[in-house]
Every structure is written in structure tokens, then in C-alpha cells.
Amino acid sequence: MHMHIRTNYSSWNITHDDFFLLGSRRDEFLFLLKFAVLAPSPFNTQPWIFRLQGSSITLSPDFRRALTVADPGYRDLFISLGCALENLLVAAEFYGFHTDVEVSGSGEDTKISVEFQRLPQAKSLPRNHLIFSIPKRYTDRGAYRPEIPDRNFLGEISRLGFSSGISVSLLGGEEAKKKVADILIPAEAKLMENPDFRKEIARYMKPNTTHSPVGMPGHVIGIPTPVSFLTPLVAPFINFKKLMARKDHDTLVQHTPVLGLLSVREDEEADWISAGRVYERIALMGEHKSIHIAPYSISAYTPRKKESLGRIFGSSSHPVLAFRLGYGREKVHHTPRFSPEDILYPSP
Ligand SMILES: Cc1cc2nc3c(=O)[nH]c(=O)nc-3n(C[C@H](O)[C@H](O)[C@H](O)COP(=O)(O)O)c2cc1C
Secondary structure: OOOOOOOOOHHHOOOHHHHHHOOOHHHHHHHHHHHHOOOOOHHHOOOEEEEEEOOEEEEEEOHHHOOOOOOOOOHHHHHHHHHHHHHHHHHHHHOOEEEEEEEEOOHHHOEEEEEEEEOOOOOOOOOOOHHHHOOOOOEOOOOEOOOOOOHHHHHHHHOOOHHHOOEEEEEOOHHHHHHHHHHHHHHHHHHHOOHHHHHHHHOOEEOOOOOOOOOEEHHHHOOOHHHHOOHHHHOOOOOHHHHHHHHHHHHHHHOOOEEEEEEEOOOOHHHHHHHHHHHHHHHHHHHOOOEEEEEEEOOOOOHHHHHHHHHHHOOOOEEEEEEEEEEEOOOOOOOOOOOHHHHEOOOO
């Protein structure tokens, strides 16, 4: 008998062809959700919950894993739902489904409904489809190589948000990068001055050997295993960002060829979700070319700080997420995940 052991990392092991062995619509949907759960989320909170109903899947926020101090307006939360949605739609396309998406409600009652229709003619499956990037993607917080990613790629990602009203602003150049770093790095340290912020995120900082399906093992920021046992314990009392400020500034200015900013027209759920779709698409398209990405949350920034960022990037709408982009140098480990079965509403 083959024993299937599920661990907190097994969601990353997907055999794409297994889909074709599945018998029921429910099993197919659970399979598609395997791709959704691999999306990035703030501190790897995975603040989503799924419902399967007939020919539709609904994605909703799970506020039990919302960060009320680090993400007071829940922008990051909805951006991450958009990332999960994008993964789901990329997978659905690959396996021959037509999809219709509808976003309704607001706040905790927001619902993203995806209606699936199987296309009569199975398409041939291109081996360079974005679906193959999903299990490879990770947030790369390390130094990037100095080469600027090719112009076509940068042009393509800067147009990704046109149809949904999301603007993708990019910049390079030492002076501009310094200006951005002078806003982001002190702002991060200032947020971490708040004991409530530190306490909140300490719950999601994990030892490298963690069995938890959520949170960030220390290895993603280069913390060795013996030290990683201490980080969750000392995190409520130490301002890591202040200690790391010099290095973080260097990483942003010296080891990042391109900085980006996502902005939205309406500062509300539907646009945050669209921004998340764009972010994830950039990450997947980049992964294909070994171009890596790391986001900087600006959700808890003052309106003034966001305005200053927008001005540097020449963006005229509401900035919601900053990021760095470039060719990665070192492989980074994945973070744990729930499996879809763990975060389903019980069937009606
Ligand atoms: C909206 C959003 C904001 C994020 N903000 C930050 C951030 O400020 N700093 C950071 O290091 N990582 C940030 N992340 C990355 C998450 O920590 C990361 O996605 C999560 O730990 C899962 O790891 P993975 O992306 O490697 O799968 C953010 C992710 C999202 C989706």
C-alpha cells in the first residue's frame, strides 16, 4: 500500500498530469485549489477560505488570520486573495476551463465567485504555460544580480494592469532607488517600534523545523536553524527591522536593478484583488525567466508616505504595494502551506 503522508510542505509537490485521473468535478476543483494555496500572503497567513458549490468556487477572506495591526485596512489581505485567484485562473485555463469572475460585498463579506465551464475542445497544453511557474515561485529577499531584466519583459509587466485599472510603475537608477529606500526602510523600522505590531507578527515567525501550516520559518530571511528557535520568543521584544536597516537599505539600492509600485484607482476590495492578480502574474512571468520578486507592504503607511512614494514613481493613483525585481542569486526555500482540504467550508 502506498501511504500518503501530508506534511506542511507537501502542497508544493504537484504532479500536473494527475488531474486527468480524477473522476469527479469536486476532485477536479480540489486539484485546481492546490495551485491557489501556493500564492504569497502577508507573513504567510494564507487568509483565505474556499467553498465549492456546483460549477463554482468561491474565495473569501478568513479574518481569523487577518493582521489587524500590520495591515489595518486589510489591503494586503485582499491583495493576497487576488494572488490566489490568479493562480486558480491560470490553472483553470491550463486544464481547459472557461472562467467568469465576480467580486461582491466588502470587508469580511467580500466574495470572489468563479464560475467554471469546461471548454468542449481540449486545447493542447503548452509546456511553457505559466502554471508550471506556480510551484516554483517564492519570495526572494536576497541580493539580485546587477543585470536589468530585458526590456520586453519590463514592457509586458508594465502593461499588465491596463485592462483592470491597476498601474505598474517601475524605476531604476541609484538616485531614485535611494529616495524609495529612504521612505521604505525607516517606515518599516517605525512600524516595528509598535509592540502590538511585533506581538502580532511574532505569531507567524516560526522555527525552521516548524510543523505549522502557516507563518514564516526563519530560513526565508537567512536565520540558521538553532537561532530560528529563539526568533519567535524574542520577536515581541526586538525591533529586527531597526537592526537590519543598514543591510536592507543596501539590498534595495545596491542589489536591486528594478523597483516597482502597484497603484489602484479605487482604494477598495475589488481593486486590491485586481492588484494581487497583477502582482502574482508578474511573479509567475518572472519565475519563467529566473527573475525574482519581493514585495514591501505599505498597507500600514500614513497617506503622506504613500503619496511621497507615488510621486517618486510618477504614479497618480493610490499606491498599494511596492516590490523589488531582478535575477535571483541563491535558491530560497519554500514556506509551509495548508492543503485545500484543510480550508474548505464544509459541503452544504
Ligand atoms: C500583500 C503582500 C505583502 C507582503 N509584504 C511583505 C513585506 O513587507 N516584507 C516581506 O519580507 N515580505 C512580504 N510579503 C511576502 C510574504 O511574507 C510571503 O509571500 C509569505 O511569507 C509566503 O512566502 P512565499 O511568497 O515565498 O511563498 C508580502 C506578501 C504579500 C502577498
